[in-house]
Amino acid sequence: MQKQNEKRLDVLKKRVQRCVCKSCGGPLSLRQLDYNEFEDARIELFCEHCDKLEFGIEPELYTSAQYYVDEYRVNFYPDMGNNQMTRRMSISYVADIMNWAMQHMGYLTKEGFTVAPDMEGKILQECIVLNDQMADDLEKELMP
Numbered sequence: 001m002q003k004q005n006e007k008r009l010d011v012l013k014k015r016v017q018r019c020v021c022k023s024c025g026g027p028l029s030l031r032q033l034d035y036n037e038f039e040d041a042r043i044e045l046f047c048e049h050c051d052k053l054e055f056g057i058e059p060e061l062y063t064s065a066q067y068y069v070d071e072y073r074v075n076f077y078p079d080m081g082n083n084q085m086t087r088r089m090s091i092s093y094v095a096d097i098m099n100w101a102m103q104h105m106g107y108l109t110k111e112g113f114t115v116a117p118d119m120e121g122k123i124l125q126e127c128i129v130l131n132d133q134m135a136d137d138l139e140k141e142l143m144p
């Protein structure tokens with residue numbers, strides 16, 4: 001049991017450095033949760049921006065999901081409008097599907113990709129532009 005906890009903590013420590021929040025794409029932090037019913041406090045990954053527990057996603061998958069949603073104008077929540085929130089929820093949804101597919105095909109584990117992804121080329125270049133746009137959108141969101 002002790003060894004299992006160490007391995008889990010090791011996985012989380014690596015994920016916090018490597019992965020991003022699948023909802024906002026922001027960095028994650030380690031947070032110690034105090035559950036009364038357990039003796040040991042449990043360490044979890046957390047997104048400060050979204051204020052929630054978040055296991056995170058490989059940044060390459062987040063970037064790909066972001067590109068997919070923006071490029072193909074995907075909105076899985078049309079009833080809720082076409083806004084920053086439905087965009088984020090759609091990115092998170094697509095990122096989940098991509099994550100599942102990669103795991104299912106054996107290219108991804110909790111410890112990362114089993115084969116290094118090759119992100120050089122079209123998507124990455126266009127995502128630099130998208131990130132600037134995202135920064136602008138975020139600025140507008142924070143300062144109405």
Ligand SMILES: [Zn+2]
Binds near residue numbers: 023025026047
């Ligand atoms: Zn977040």
